[in-house]
Amino acid sequence: MSMCESRVLIERSGKPEPELLMEDVVRVEVEGDDIKVMGILGETRHVRGSIKEINLLKNTILINE
Numbered sequence: 001m002s003m004c005e006s007r008v009l010i011e012r013s014g015k016p017e018p019e020l021l022m023e024d025v026v027r028v029e030v031e032g033d034d035i036k037v038m039g040i041l042g043e044t045r046h047v048r049g050s051i052k053e054i055n056l057l058k059n060t061i062l063i064n065e
Helices: none
Strands: 006-011 019-031 034-039 044-048 050-055 060-064
Touching (some): 019 044, 019 060
Parallel strands (some): 006 060
Antiparallel strands (some): 006 019, 034 044, 050 060
């Protein structure tokens, strides 16, 4: 079985391009508008927003803040 870590990008209002929130993400938990992103080494980030897109071919998750 191979690992498929993802990159999480975030769209912020007033910014023309999404910015990188975290690389090597292996788990995402959503509770309301709180999104918890966890990396392969156990690091965790919380962000408020909604998931706009999950692209399994590019291994990216796009969050709209």
